[in-house]
Amino acid sequence: MLEELKEKVFQANLDLVKQNLVIFTWGNVSGIDREKGLMVIKPSGVSYDDMKAEDMVVVELATGKVVEGTMNPSSDTPTHIELYKAFPNISGVVHTHSTYATAFAQAGLSIPNIGTTHADYFYKDIPCTRDMVESEMAEYEKETGTVIIDAFKDINPDHTPGVLVKCHGPFSWGTSPANAVYNAKVMEQCAKMAFVSLTLNPDTKMNPLLIEKHYLRKHGPNAYYGQPGQKH
Ligand SMILES: O=C(CO)[C@@H](O)[C@H](O)COP(=O)(O)O
Numbered sequence: 250m251l252e253e254l255k256e257k258v259f260q261a262n263l264d265l266v267k268q269n270l271v272i273f274t275w276g277n278v279s280g281i282d283r284e285k286g287l288m289v290i291k292p293s294g295v296s297y298d299d300m301k302a303e304d305m306v307v308v309e310l311a312t313g314k315v316v317e318g319t320m321n322p323s324s325d326t327p328t329h330i331e332l333y334k335a336f337p338n339i340s341g342v343v344h345t346h347s348t349y350a351t352a353f354a355q356a357g358l359s360i361p362n363i364g365t366t367h368a369d370y371f372y373k374d375i376p377c378t379r380d381m382v383e384s385e386m387a388e389y390e391k392e393t394g395t396v397i398i399d400a401f402k403d404i405n406p407d408h409t410p411g412v413l414v415k416c417h418g419p420f421s422w423g424t425s426p427a428n429a430v431y432n433a434k435v436m437e438q439c440a441k442m443a444f445v446s447l448t449l450n451p452d453t454k455m456n457p458l459l460i461e462k463h464y465l466r467k468h469g470p471n472a473y474y475g476q477p478g479q480k481h
Contacts, residue, residue, distance in 0.1 A: 250317055251289055251307055254280050258289045259302035261426035265345060266297045268434045276345040277323040280426040281333055283340070286310045290329060292320035310334070324390060331394020332422060336406045339422040341429035346418045349440035353377065354413035360440050363447075363455045367439040368463035372408040375436060376400040378415050393417070408464070411436040
């Protein structure tokens with residue numbers, strides 16, 4: 250089942266390696282068929298060199314149960330599921346340990362929007378989540394989704410398609426598995442540029458008018474809910 254989506258998810262996982270976002274078996278990509286209520290995700294612990302499209306695992310969104318596949322789904326499956334449930338317009342989720350985004354996550358810092366490159370793709374600062382509390386550790390992967398969703402209470406995930414899980418690493422999402430990988434790569438590049446910029450000038454600030462100009466120019470005038478109380 251879902252052979253076409255398996256191929257798309259498989260190719261997106263291979264793109265993580267091509268884009269230098271992962272090494273070994275780190276990271277994972279998923280995609281969904283919302284009509285069928287099914288998610289396709291990378292198998293856990295399998296080398297990208299050995300991976301095949303038919304190894305992708307099919308999971309039921311409502312229960313998290315494997316409905317097709319001989320291998321275990323990614324260990325981050327519960328996190329992916331929580332994001333699909335909370336963010337209705339996304340159809341692809343990516344997790345990596347890309348160096349600069351993970352460094353910001355380990356430092357407990359958001360990636361600040363201090364340049365037009367960032368503003369073209371991520372309207373707000375890319376937030377870093379809060380720490381998890383002891384009671385959340387029992388269902389660590391599911392609760393990783395909870396802390397991500399908490400970080401987006403006042404941020405529109407369609408306009409800022411990425412997050413840093415504190416002391417863990419980046420997650421990104423998008424309109425497809427390939428678009429989610431694209432956003433993961435942009436996030437890593439924005440993190441690298443922010444790191445160098447803040448090293449040169451820790452006090453640098455972005456003109457907010459430039460954020461509006463660049464984000465709206467790329468995403469169209471309807472992309473920004475400029476009304477008070479609207480999620481940005
Ligand atoms: O973040 C982690 C481990 O800390 C995982 O995301 C691994 O990087 C990939 O795990 P699998 O997808 O192979 O289960």
